[in-house]
Amino acid sequence: MDISFFLRHMHGDLARFEPDRPALSLGDSAPVTYRELGERANAYARKLLELGVEHGDRVGILMYNSVEYWIAYFAITRIGAIAVRLNFRLARDELDYVLNDSGTTVLLADTDLLRPLDTLRARIPVRSYLAFGGGVTERPAWALPWSDLEDNPTSELDRPLPAGDDGAMIMYTSGTTGRPKGVLWSHGITAWWAAMQIIEWKYEAESVMMVTGPLYHIGGLENYMLPTLAMGGHGVMARSKNFDLRRTLEIASAKGVTDLLLFPVMINQFVADDSLHEIDLSRVRRIFTGGDALPPSVCEKLKVRLPRADLIQLYGLTEGTPMATCSAPGMGYARPASVGRAYPFVEVSVRDELGDPVPPGAVGEIWTRSPANSLGYWNQPEETARTFTDGWCHTGDLGVVEDGTLSIAGRKKDMIRSGGENISAAEVEDVLLQHPAVGDAAVVGIPDPTYVEAVCAVVVTNGTPVSAEELIDHCRTRLAGFKKPRKVLFMDELPRTPSQKIQKFKIRELISAGALRTS
Secondary structure, eight states: OOTTHHHHTTSSTTOSSOTTSEEEEETTSOOEEHHHHHHHHHHHHHHHHHTTOOTTOEEEEEOOSOHHHHHHHHHHHHTTOEEEEOOTTOOHHHHHHHHHHHTEEEEEEEHHHHGGGGGGTTTSOOOEEEEESSOTTTSOTTSEETHHHHSSOOSOOOSOOOOTTSEEEEEEEOOTTSSOEEEEEEHHHHHHHHHHHHHHHOOOTTOEEEEOSOTTSGGGTTTTHHHHHHTTOEEEEOOSSSOOHHHHHHHHHHHTOSEEEOOHHHHHHHHHOGGGGGSOOTTOOEEEEESSOOOHHHHHHHHHHOTTSEEEEEEOOSSBOTTSEEOOTTHHHHOTTOOBEEOTTOEEEEEOTTSOBOOTTOOEEEEEESTTBOOEETTOHHHHHHHEETTEEEEEEEEEEETTEEEEEEESSSEEEETTEEEEHHHHHHHHTTSTTEEEEEEEEEEETTTEEEEEEEEEESSSOOOHHHHHHHHHTTSOGGGSOSEEEEOSSOOBOTTOOBOHHHHHHHHHTTOSBOO
């Protein structure tokens, strides 16, 4: 099974659904139909072939949420190429790394995201660029206009379909060693994952699913939206820039959204703002959330505000099943600290340092196994071997099973979770150590009322004076904005073990006690 099935099943004498049904909408815009999706994907695919894209080549997508993002994804995967889904918040140096690491040869990008790459062009393998949006004068002279993708025949391609085990997409996640890792998915994994969601959530042609996250995440495309398309439903995307919760909920009301993805920070805002409660969300039957725990008090308020909507808490990861566990009906409210039971066709095991299962009630590392586990990490066989054992993914998260459900107990890996994004402490530390005034550095997560966790840097200078603001600016120019420290503190010496490992638990204790200086 290949990904183009999600469009093919809308055509032909035995089409499952009417091809002129609404398929995708961006915000409050008019929807495009399944027929339009398929025809435009064929047109894009023909241009990619004309540009010399071959089976297995990597084609980057550096775009905000849009219908065109989806069409590009379908076109790339239809010809057997691999879609490299790039985070548009990455800084210049980060894009330099991922484009070289993936070997991306063609890049589809929003014009304002493309222009900063001018100084990188001699250092990256990209040979062709296509610019979306903006006026003619804004498009770089070295980039092709987006119309070159659109102005092609829309008939079906006379080309073999990709195989189920062919690579389909690469998504870069934060790495614990400082560099992002490209997670590789195949066509078969993608199809399996859509089917698993349909089994659990029973999507149908009348489903209207709205996602509020970016399409470069699993949570914006493979989760929720792709299974909705598989059943002939309508997918609605929030716009990427200038997110406004009120406007998002008004669109959800106008579109008749039945299933809604809201991140914890959005739910916190919703229950706290009485003016939002006048918006009619009576058609919403499920609210999906995950990444960070919701306080019981917030869950109680949400249930009062939306009594007809069930709350679904989720746990998963890109490389080891995006939703490995989920709340059973009613469980999201009844047991807010739990991330639920195992998903259909997913095995979840909590294990000790030797890889042996621990008894219920004991804390251990969460391992997952399913048809939706990734193929591993792109160009990193050693890291793949460390993370995957006999089909099991070692998630690096700590959990405990009690009464048949899983609860998250912490992180084994040195990772910070802020505003729904995973941030590698090692990556931020590496950038800090590049500043000439920094002799040593440690990065930890600290509690934050808005983002749940915030990045905090603790720095030892080498004697050269430097301010917290200067170090934050240094990180801002080299890292995505969400990764930069929100707070910088100073010490004379970092606490270390006899083997010279930094004792971050002691650093967190000192921060909590207010014992570190700010300059």
